[in-house]
Amino acid sequence: MTGEARDPDGDAGPLDGVTVLDASRVLVGPFCTMQLGDLGADVIKVERPDGGDQTRHWHPPTYGDSDESAYYVSVNRNKRSVALNLASEEGREVFRDLAAEADVLVENFRVGKMEEWGLDYGDLRERNPDLVYCSLSGYGEWGPEKDRPAYDIIMQAEGGLMSITGVEDGMPVRVGVALADIGAGMYATQAILAALLERELGDGTGQKIDVSLLDGQVAWMTYMASNYFATGDPPGRMGSKHPTIAPYQAFETADGYVVVAVASEHIWPDFCRALDREDLVDDPRFAANADRVENRDELDALLAEEFAAYGTDEVIEILREHDVPASTVRDMAEVFDSPQVEARGMRTSVDHPTAGEVEMPASPMHFSRTPTAVRRHPPLLGEHTDEVLRETGYSPDEIERLVAADAVAPSPDERSDG
CATH class of the missing domain: 3.40.50.10540 (Crotonobetainyl-coa:carnitine coa-transferase; domain 1)
Incomplete structure (x- = not known):
């Protein structure tokens, strides 16, 4: 007390x-x-x-x-x-x-x-x-x-x-x-x-x-509410896309999906180089994030065609080699097989009197x-x-x-x- x-x-x-x-x-x-x-x-x-x-x-x-x-x-x-x-x-x-x-x-x-x-x-x-x-x-x-x-x-x-x-x-x-x-x-x-x-x-x-x-x-609702307050227009559904960043979404590959996050201007040139599309770096339609958001439909169509030519593991390896944030869409089995999740101790278990050993996510709060x-x-x-x-x-x-x-x-x- x-x-x-x-x-x-x-x-x-x-x-x-x-x-x-x-x-x-x-x-x-x-x-x-x-x-x-x-x-x-x-x-x-x-x-x-x-x-x-x-x-x-x-x-x-x-x-x-x-x-x-x-x-x-x-x-x-x-x-x-x-x-x-x-x-x-x-x-x-x-x-x-x-x-x-x-x-x-x-x-x-x-x-x-x-x-x-x-x-x-x-x-x-x-x-x-x-x-x-x-x-x-x-x-x-x-x-x-x-x-x-x-x-x-x-x-x-x-x-x-x-x-x-x-x-x-x-x-x-x-x-x-x-x-x-x-x-x-x-x-x-x-x-x-x-x-x-x-x-x-x-x-x-x-x-x-x-x-x-x-x-x-x-x-x-944070920034979605602020977007509404600023414009008077309620935001709608966009799938995995972001209303103010592009590209920041999932794309379909030849055998699955890849998620990319070009979340700052310095990532965009690296992203283009990774896909061997350096011609897009200075394309006036896509040169800055505001341009990419404005011309999102054109960019999405272009990138959809590019990603469709790659296997998921292949393109993720290429993107990461260029320091572009990218991931597969993991299911629960893949999440708890992740070396990072394991290293952080996020899979734990406890003995139960009737169920034996039961597994569960651990606490994400780490104290020294x-x-x-x-x-x-x-x-x-x-x-x-x-x-x-x-x-x-x-x-x-x-x-x-x-x-x-x-x-x-x-x-x-x-x-x-x-």
């Missing part, structure tokens, strides 16, 4: 000593709290006893012959699970006790649900004024659409992303991962860290944080002194219920009473001992 001296070393992350109460599920909240867990926080994941986080059951695929959903595993490492029934007053009282000891609370119930349960920020800060309370929702806690249900594809559509994603004159396309959830999860993590720092630098009190998926998508790490496997439902309640001060008899009242479900080992 605030004010305590910290001396993390060895395997401890920079948030060692910070306790996070995670009352979230599916993706946006769990992605946020996984990052906090990667950074060393003790993340206590609160789940419904009857099935837990919905993503536990989003399969196939699963790991091996287990029932562990690959989706759930992807965003729930470095957490402990408590099976707690928030629909019961006894369960809510346990939650209040957990929140009284926490530094951070993250929740993504529908707007108003925590207030209905007596678990909103105003209720919990009375016992724990230094609590940082982060609410995540589709549309935020105010505004005319605050009560609407939210899903990533709807957020990508309403936040503008699908209007600029896809082939020109084709159907709008959803980005292949749930960027609205992941983006809001990143903003939530950033906001939580800022609130923790402000708490330490200030008078030790916490505050409420409100992050929405829609706000995150709108913020991510307080490393991120996969310290815990994605937990089984309620795996740590008894452990966490004992740490909070509950006696074995009190835990047994809560189990009998259906306020909590016992840990799996306790359940098997029957």
